[in-house]
Amino acid sequence: MPTLHWIGKDKIINHHQEVPYKVLNHEYGFSENGKTETSIATGNLIINGDNLEALKSLLPKYEGKVNCIYIDPPYNTGNESWVYNDNVNAPQIKKWLGKVVGKESEDLTRHDKWLCMMYPRLKLLHKLLSKNGFIFISLDDNEIHSMKFMLNEIFGEKNFQAEIIVQSNKRGQTYKQIAKTHEYLICFSKSEISNINELPTEVGEYPYEDELGKYSIRELRNRNPKFGRFNRPNLFFPIYVNPKNPDKNGFCPISLKKDDDFTIEVLPLNSQKEESCWRWGTKKVEENITHENDMDSIFGKPKQDGSWGVYDKYRKGTVKAKTIWTETEMISEQGTSLLRNLGLAEVFQFPKPIELIKRVLLLGTDENSIVLDSFAGSGTTAHAVLNLNKQDGGNRKFILIEMEDYAETITAERVKRVIGGYADVEATGGSFNFYTLGEPLFDDNNNLNETVGVDKIREYVWFTETRSTKAIAKNANPYLGVHNDTAYYFIYNQDSLTTLDYESLASYIQQKAERYIIYADNCLLPETFLREKNIEFKKIPRDITRF
Structure with missing residues (x-):
C-alpha cells in the first residue's frame, strides 16, 4: 500500500505513546436546573484543553468505547483571519513542533506541520473508536488527499467507506479562478465488521398509502442490462393484467394465468422491446398475488407510452446515503444562521450546519452511542446529539474537546442554551460536565505526581486494570474493588514507602476473591506464597500501566 512521507514523520509516528497522561479536573456540571459545582451523573463531557492531551486522558475510560467520531480540523488554508489559526502556526502548535520534531521543525512547510499535528491525534482517535465504529472528517481540497493517506495507514485501506x-456554498468561492462550491466528508470504519446505517426516507419518497402504511412502487422488471432471458430464462415469463378492476391509484390485479378477466399479457421487455427478465420467479410472484406477503403485493399499471408494466409495493423506511450532498440545509450559511439565533454568531465564524452533523449521527450511531468531537469549535456536534435524542428518544452521549479559550464562552455556552431553550426553540433537556486538563499523572522521571491527589491516582489504576467506570471510594483504604472475581488493592502512602508483607496482608486484605492484584512500593512475600494465594504483586510506580 502506498504511504505518505513528510518531514518530521519519523518523530511523531509513535508520539501518541509519549503524550503525558493528564488528569481531568471537574469545573462544574450543568443541567436544566442550572449550574452546579458537583459532578452530574451524565455521560456528556466538554473538555477545555489541548486535544492531543485530552484524547490521551480519555483512554482509561473510553478506549474502544466511542461509537462515532466527527471532527472538523483546521483546513490548513493559510488563512489567519479565523478564530483559530488555520495555517497551523498557532503558538501552541509551534512550541509543540519544536519540542517533538526538534530543530528540523524550522524547515517544515505548512503541510508538514499539519501532518505532524494530525497524525498522533488520529492514532489516539483510532484507539478510542469501538471495533464497529466510524470516523467522519470534514476537510477541503487543501489536505483531503493527505488525510486519505494517513487514514489508510492508521485505519486500514480496506476500512475506507466513502469520500x-x-x-457548502451554492454561489461558489468567486475569488478563485474556478468557483469552489464544495467540501469533503471522508469516512472510515474501525473494522470490516462495521455496518453503516441507512438514512430515513423522506416523506415525498413514499407517495402512496394503504391499510399497511405508506409505500412507493418499483418496476418488477430487472433493469440491470447484465441480466435477461439469455442468462435468466427462468425469470422470463408472461404476467397477465385485469384492466377492468383498477383501484384508486389505477393499479390493476395480475395473474400468472390468462382468462376472460386477465387479458393483457406483460413480458419483461425494456424500452427498446428487448427481452430482459423479472426480478422475481413465478413462486414469489404467486405468493404475492395471493397476498401471503402483504408487504410486497404486486399489480399492473399502464405506462405513459400505452404499454403495461408490473410493479411491487416498496415499504422500506430507509435508503443508502449517497456520496454527493447538495441539500440547502448542508450549506455553511445554515450553520452561521443557527448560531445567530443562539446569539453567538458575532464571536464565532463558519460553524458547521447542524443538519450535516445530524446526518453523520444517523449514519454512524444508534440510540445509545457515544459521540466524540475533538475539534469541537462552536459545539455543533453536541447540539446535533441533543436534537436527535429529543427527536427519537435516544440516549446518545457527547464528548467535546476544545483547546481555545472560547470552550467556555461559546462551546459550552451554546450547549447550555440548547439544553434550556433559546429564542423560540424548545429546550432539548440534558446535562453535561465541564472539565479542564490538570497535571500529568507521572512526572518527567516517571514517578507519580502526587500533586494530582491520591483519589485521581487510585481512579487511574482502577480504570487501567479493569476498563470499568465504577466509582472508587475516596478514602485511605487500599481496597479499590472487585472486577471479574479479582480484588484490587493499592497500598500507597504519599509520605513513605509501602510494603506488601504478612502484616499488611492481614491488615488490608479483607475482601475474598479468586485472585488478587496488589500494588505497593515493595514486596517481602515469597514467590511461592504469592502463587499459592493467587496474588499478583505490582510495584508502584513501575507496574502502573502507561497509556
Whole structure:
C-alpha cells in the first residue's frame, strides 16, 4: 500500500505513546436546573484543553468505547483571519513542533506541520473508536488527499467507506479562478465488521398509502442490462393484467394465468422491446398475488407510452446515503444562521450546519452511542446529539474537546442554551460536565505526581486494570474493588514507602476473591506464597500501566 512521507514523520509516528497522561479536573456540571459545582451523573463531557492531551486522558475510560467520531480540523488554508489559526502556526502548535520534531521543525512547510499535528491525534482517535465504529472528517481540497493517506495507514485501506462531496456554498468561492462550491466528508470504519446505517426516507419518497402504511412502487422488471432471458430464462415469463378492476391509484390485479378477466399479457421487455427478465420467479410472484406477503403485493399499471408494466409495493423506511450532498440545509450559511439565533454568531465564524452533523449521527450511531468531537469549535456536534435524542428518544452521549479559550464562552455556552431553550426553540433537556486538563499523572522521571491527589491516582489504576467506570471510594483504604472475581488493592502512602508483607496482608486484605492484584512500593512475600494465594504483586510506580 502506498504511504505518505513528510518531514518530521519519523518523530511523531509513535508520539501518541509519549503524550503525558493528564488528569481531568471537574469545573462544574450543568443541567436544566442550572449550574452546579458537583459532578452530574451524565455521560456528556466538554473538555477545555489541548486535544492531543485530552484524547490521551480519555483512554482509561473510553478506549474502544466511542461509537462515532466527527471532527472538523483546521483546513490548513493559510488563512489567519479565523478564530483559530488555520495555517497551523498557532503558538501552541509551534512550541509543540519544536519540542517533538526538534530543530528540523524550522524547515517544515505548512503541510508538514499539519501532518505532524494530525497524525498522533488520529492514532489516539483510532484507539478510542469501538471495533464497529466510524470516523467522519470534514476537510477541503487543501489536505483531503493527505488525510486519505494517513487514514489508510492508521485505519486500514480496506476500512475506507466513502469520500462524500458536500455542497457548502451554492454561489461558489468567486475569488478563485474556478468557483469552489464544495467540501469533503471522508469516512472510515474501525473494522470490516462495521455496518453503516441507512438514512430515513423522506416523506415525498413514499407517495402512496394503504391499510399497511405508506409505500412507493418499483418496476418488477430487472433493469440491470447484465441480466435477461439469455442468462435468466427462468425469470422470463408472461404476467397477465385485469384492466377492468383498477383501484384508486389505477393499479390493476395480475395473474400468472390468462382468462376472460386477465387479458393483457406483460413480458419483461425494456424500452427498446428487448427481452430482459423479472426480478422475481413465478413462486414469489404467486405468493404475492395471493397476498401471503402483504408487504410486497404486486399489480399492473399502464405506462405513459400505452404499454403495461408490473410493479411491487416498496415499504422500506430507509435508503443508502449517497456520496454527493447538495441539500440547502448542508450549506455553511445554515450553520452561521443557527448560531445567530443562539446569539453567538458575532464571536464565532463558519460553524458547521447542524443538519450535516445530524446526518453523520444517523449514519454512524444508534440510540445509545457515544459521540466524540475533538475539534469541537462552536459545539455543533453536541447540539446535533441533543436534537436527535429529543427527536427519537435516544440516549446518545457527547464528548467535546476544545483547546481555545472560547470552550467556555461559546462551546459550552451554546450547549447550555440548547439544553434550556433559546429564542423560540424548545429546550432539548440534558446535562453535561465541564472539565479542564490538570497535571500529568507521572512526572518527567516517571514517578507519580502526587500533586494530582491520591483519589485521581487510585481512579487511574482502577480504570487501567479493569476498563470499568465504577466509582472508587475516596478514602485511605487500599481496597479499590472487585472486577471479574479479582480484588484490587493499592497500598500507597504519599509520605513513605509501602510494603506488601504478612502484616499488611492481614491488615488490608479483607475482601475474598479468586485472585488478587496488589500494588505497593515493595514486596517481602515469597514467590511461592504469592502463587499459592493467587496474588499478583505490582510495584508502584513501575507496574502502573502507561497509556
